[in-house]
Each structure stands twice: as structure tokens, then as C-alpha cells.
Amino acid sequence: MRRRERRISAIRALDLIEELEKEQNDLRRERRKLQALKVQREDASPNLLKDWDGxxxxxxxxxxxxxxxxxxxxxxxxxxxxxxxxxxxxxx
Structure with a gap:
């Protein structure tokens, strides 16, 4: 027995696209924050050992x-x- 293909409406498809685009923007924003944090850590690391005793x-x-x-x-x-x-x- 073959399963019947399920289709979604154009309205639902547009809603899903909007949700995915929002999620994509949120993930891009989070990635930028994490990259900035990584750069900040890398900048602090060379001084860490030098300044450790202080x-x-x-x-x-x-x-x-x-x-x-x-x-x-x-x-x-x-x-x-x-x-x-x-x-x-x-x-x-």
C-alpha cells in the first residue's frame, strides 16, 4: 500500500519560511557573539601567563x-x- 503524499498550504509554507528566517537570524547573531568572545579570549591569553602572578x-x-x-x-x-x-x- 502506498502512502499518500501530504501537502502543506501556501500560507503554512510562508509561515514556516518566516520562522526559519527568524531562527537563521538568531543563529547568526549568536555566532557573531561567540566569535567576538573567542577573539576576546585569544587577545587575553598571551597576557594571562605573563600577568598571572599579579x-x-x-x-x-x-x-x-x-x-x-x-x-x-x-x-x-x-x-x-x-x-x-x-x-x-x-x-x-
Whole structure:
């Protein structure tokens, strides 16, 4: 048995086009914001290590929150001591 093709009205098609165009504009705006944030981070990064010792603890925390996306600690195995090599930082 063959399925009958479903068609949408011209009015519904125009409504859908308007919705998609709005979504497209929203996504473009979001992409521009993210690109600007990326440039801002890249501009701040070269000075980060140079200025690190001059930052307060709260400034260091803020910089790390902006720069680190995730921290993964891989298992060491039973009875093994802490190994900092098992820590993986995922940078933003």
C-alpha cells in the first residue's frame, strides 16, 4: 500500500519560511557573539601567563572559569597513589 503524499498550504509554507528566517537570524547573531568572545579570549591569553602572578585569587578563578571547559580525572586503578598526569584539562 502506498502512502499518500501530504501537502502543506501556501500560507503554512510562508509561515514556516518566516520562522526559519527568524531562527537563521538568531543563529547568526549568536555566532557573531561567540566569535567576538573567542577573539576576546585569544587577545587575553598571551597576557594571562605573563600577568598571572599579579592576579588576585578571585581574578585567577575568573580567568580559569573563562578558559577551561572541563576537567577530566582518569582512574588510577586500585591502590595507586594520586597521579597528576591523569588529569586532563579541556580548554574552551
Amino acid at each position: 592576579y588576585s585569587v578571585s581574578e585567577k578563578k575568573q580567568r580559569l572559569r573563562q578558559s577551561i571547559r572541563a576537567v577530566m580525572v582518569h582512574p588510577a586503578g586500585r591502590g595507586k597513589r594520586f597521579d597528576p598526569e591523569l588529569i586532563e584539562i579541556v580548554w574552551a
